[in-house]
Amino acid sequence: MNIGIIGAGSIAKTMAKTVFAIPDKAKIYAIASRSLEKAQEFAREFNIPKAFGSYEEMLQNPAIDLVYIATPHSQHYQNMKLCLANNKAVLCEKAFTKNTMEAEEILREAESKNILVTEAIWTRYMxxxxxxxxxxxxxxxxxxxxxxxxxxxxxxxxxxxxxxxxxxxxxxxxxxxxxxxxxxxxxxxxxxxxxxxxxxxxxxxxxxxxxxxxxxxxxxxxxxxxxxxxxxxxxxxxxxxxxxxxxxxxxxxxxxxxxxxxxxxxxxxxxIATGYEYEVLECREILEQKKIQCPSMPHEETVFIMKIMDGLRKKWGVKYSGENL
Incomplete structure (x- = not known):
């Protein structure tokens, strides 16, 4: 399974180390950052074949089977929309999105296009x-x-x-x-x-x-x-x-x-290697089965937790840009 990573921060490095420990199951094929220099540095460190200074460019590569999103929560919605537009399966870091509205839209689109999208709450997979x-x-x-x-x-x-x-x-x-x-x-x-x-x-x-x-x-x-x-x-x-x-x-x-x-x-x-290996292995299994949800973190659970967090933030008066909670 060829994995492409969006975002080149510390969590992305943990994923790269993880996949390096299970070479017979998966490999990091590409890394994309908004900074080409940062992507190239990341690729050199982890011996990754492809480095891109554009998410869009990486997602157009047909060799990529799964995209791991390692950007801040505020970017997850846009990143997943881009992945789905390019028909790429997604393993997205928590929190899945900023709010329920974004999560539901992403999952509806994934289900309509029959594409795997799952949230990387690693403790659920361990x-x-x-x-x-x-x-x-x-x-x-x-x-x-x-x-x-x-x-x-x-x-x-x-x-x-x-x-x-x-x-x-x-x-x-x-x-x-x-x-x-x-x-x-x-x-x-x-x-x-x-x-x-x-x-x-x-x-x-x-x-x-x-x-x-x-x-x-x-x-x-x-x-x-x-x-x-x-x-x-x-x-x-x-x-x-x-x-x-x-x-x-x-x-x-x-x-x-x-x-x-x-x-x-x-x-x-x-x-464990890092703990991330279990979510990677489950994604591989689900892709092989041509299914679109991981049993360890089904879509309804992602939405359920997101609804709870929306309700809590509304009570506390915590809002993010452009929200109408």
């Missing part, structure tokens, strides 16, 4: 997801009715985090992982969400807190922010104990404890 689910459902910590998850990094110096024209803020960059963590394990039958946010001078959320109430009585307590680093843990609270997932953004293990804090079970998750 084997850790199944292991966590099986561990919790085994009953080792009893009946679980609450989980907490947090994801905070000290990245306020990043322009993409603070600029509203880049769809900045903690929610779309970090909170999206917390919401996906909650819905992966508690489902999407949500009754209501209580939330609050602290905004920057530029009008985006630097910290947010969400309490998600599910119709079956479960509750998820979630926080994300970009001014300080947190422990990034996901904790399931059960009638017989609790279980801690280390790093909800790239899970490394789960440890179960009883009500006296005695360890019951510890599972280290499988070693």
């Amino acid at each position: 084997p850790s997801r199944k292991i966590i689910s099986e561990t919790i459902s085994s009953g080792i910590i009893g009946d679980v009715d609450h989980l907490s998850a947090n994801l905070h990094y000290s990245i306020a110096n990043k322009e993409r985090m603070v600029r509203p024209e880049l769809a900045g803020g903690a929610l779309l960059d970090l909170g999206v992982y917390c919401l996906n963590f909650a819905t992966m394990f508690f489902g999407n039958e949500i009754e209501k969400i209580d939330s609050s946010a602290a905004l920057t001078d530029t009008g985006v959320d630097r910290f947010n807190s969400m309490t998600v109430f599910f119709k079956d009585g479960k509750i998820a307590s979630l926080t994300s922010g970009f001014t300080n680093r947190s422990d990034r843990k996901g904790i399931f609270h059960g009638s017989k104990g609790y279980a801690i997932v280390e790093n909800i953004n790239n899970p490394s293990s789960i440890t179960c404890y009883d009500t006296n804090d005695m360890e019951l079970k510890h599972i280290d998750f499988p070693e």
Whole structure:
């Protein structure tokens, strides 16, 4: 499977390293940046055959099977529109788009043209997801009715985090992982969400807190922010104990404890190249099957999460350029 990358930043480099580790399954065939010099530098670093200073030019190359979009969220809609216009399958970084309207339009077009488009929420594709689910459902910590998850990094110096024209803020960059963590394990039958946010001078959320109430009585307590680093843990609270997932953004293990804090079970998750390989491999499989959705992240889930984030931002008063939330 030949992959073309749009955007030559740090996430794109991670993808290049990932694909380099699975040479029998995929290869990076081309890199495109708005700067030809930057694309050529990237191509030299990762031994990529083709470098382009134009997204359009790369997408016209018939050898490319899948396009990985590694630009800021604010550009995803336009980038995916361009890919679809050139009949290219797409693996797009989170957040999928700025808002639901953009997401729904992209997915309608993908479905009408029978082209694979999927969101790269890597934690949904990883084997850790199944292991966590099986561990919790085994009953080792009893009946679980609450989980907490947090994801905070000290990245306020990043322009993409603070600029509203880049769809900045903690929610779309970090909170999206917390919401996906909650819905992966508690489902999407949500009754209501209580939330609050602290905004920057530029009008985006630097910290947010969400309490998600599910119709079956479960509750998820979630926080994300970009001014300080947190422990990034996901904790399931059960009638017989609790279980801690280390790093909800790239899970490394789960440890179960009883009500006296005695360890019951510890599972280290499988070693990974970078973690991105699972989304790449699933895309390859789905392309071979001539399908247009990845089961790990179906279209309806992408839209569902986007609708939640739209509602939260509307409550907080966070708007991006040209929006009418």
